[in-house]
Amino acid sequence: MYNRDVTKIYNMKRHIDTRRRLRKNMTVAELILWTALKNNKLGLRFRRQYGVKAFVLDFYCPARKLAVEVDGGIHQTDRQSALDKDRQRIIENLDIKFLRFTNEQIKHNLTAVLKSIKDSLSN
Template identity: 40%
Template sequence: MRLAGSDSSQRTAKRLRKAMTPPEIGLWLALRTNDAGLRFRRQHPAGQYVLDFYCAPARLAVEVDGEAHNRGDRPLRDAARDQWLAAQGTHVLRYAATDVLTNLDGVVREILTIALARRDQFQS
C-alpha cells in the first residue's frame, strides 16, 4: 500500500526539505547512507501530514520532536496523527531532538533494527 499525500502536504513537504532542523539534517545524513541498504525518504507527504522520515518497505515513520511538541495542543495533534498512521499500517518512532543530537549513533541503530525487523515481517 502506498502512503500518498494531499496536494497541500506535498507543497509543505517540498518547503520543509529546504528548512530542516540541525537534528533532522544529522539524522538524514546517517539514514540515507545506512549499511543496511534501507531507503528512507525525508519530509514525506502522507495524507494531510508530512513525516520527517519514512521507510516504505518497513512502513515506518520517524519523527524528530523539538521542544514545541510538548506544548499546547501539540501532544493531542501528534497522537491523532500517530493514530491515523497506525490505521494506514505505518508504525511511528518518535525521538526528542536532543536525543538525536547527543546520541545519533544509538538512535540510528535503533531505527535500523526496527526497520529491518518490520521489512522482514512484510516480505515474509
C-alpha cells in the same frame, strides 16, 4: 497489480509545496538524522518529508512502512502532544510503524537512535 488508491494516501499533490519547504528548512537534528539515513546507509531507502494522508512525516521507509519523527520543543506542549498522538494513531491505522526521537536524542546519542531504527527495520 497497481493500486490507484495509493495516490490518494501518499504524497498528495496539494502538499508538494509544503514538503519542498520542509525539506529546504530542516532543523539541525533533522539534518543530522538525514545525513545518517540517506543513500541507503541503513540498507534501505528513506524519504524525507514524505506525505501520508494530510500529514508530512519527517522520514519514511516505504519498504518497511516505518515513519521516523523528530520532535523539537514545541512537541512537549499539551496541545501539540495531543495533536501528535492523534496524528500518530491515524498513521498507525494504515499499518505504518512509528518512531519518535527528540532533538536532544539525535544530537547527543545518534548511535542509540540509529540502533533503534535498525532494530525496527529488521522486525
